[in-house]
Amino acid sequence: MKTGLYVGVLMMFFAMADVTQAADAEVGRGIADRWCAACHLTSDSNADSRVVRGTDAVPTLASIARDPNRSPNWLRQWLTFPHPPMPDLHLSHSEIDDVIAYLQGMTR
Ligand code: HEC
Structure with missing residues (x-):
């Protein structure tokens, strides 16, 4: 009985710790779709889409994500x-x- 309660409290603790720590790439994707996609194409998997719909002045998020000079710290400063x-x-x-976690996921 007592052990069960203890384990339950412990699991709740870990669940809560998880929520507060982790940057969430899925949340980041939602933010990017809402706030970045108006100007930045989110993906250049179809390279031609950049030429057709995007502009040279605004790099795609995928190309930013792959740029070795755009480290998470650099992106944090930028944003x-x-x-x-x-x-x-x-x-x-x-x-x-969250957005940075989403961008990092794009490089894989
Ligand atoms: C209203 C249009 C607009 C929106 C919305 C926008 N951006 Fe940008 N962004 C730009 C423009 C224009 C540039 C190029 C600025 C320059 O090169 O001087 C840029 C540049 C950047 C760069 C630097 C790229 C590089 O390699 O130099 C990053 C990173 C970036 N944006 C991320 C984001 C993210 C993440 C979001 C969403 C949270 C976002 N942007 C939303 C217009 C926008």
Whole structure:
């Protein structure tokens, strides 16, 4: 009886710790679709789509994700401070981490 309660409390603790720590790539995908896709094509899996619909001035998120110079820290800086002509999107720290997790998932 007592052991069962203890295990239950312990599992709840781990479940909660999980929610607060992990940057969530799925959440990041939702943010990217909503806030980034208006200007950045999210994927260049069809390379021609960039030529047809995108513009040279705005790199695709997939190409940003693959760029070795665009480290998570670099992206965090970029997204934390405004960079005209890209508008300041006012993302929270956790939203930024989610977007970065999503971008990192694209390189695999
Ligand atoms: C209103 C249009 C617009 C939106 C919305 C937008 N961007 Fe941008 N973004 C730009 C433009 C334009 C540039 C190019 C700026 C430059 O090169 O000076 C850019 C550049 C970037 C760069 C730097 C690329 C590089 O390699 O130099 C990153 C990273 C980036 N955007 C990420 C994002 C993310 C993530 C989102 C969504 C959370 C987003 N952007 C939403 C227009 C936009």
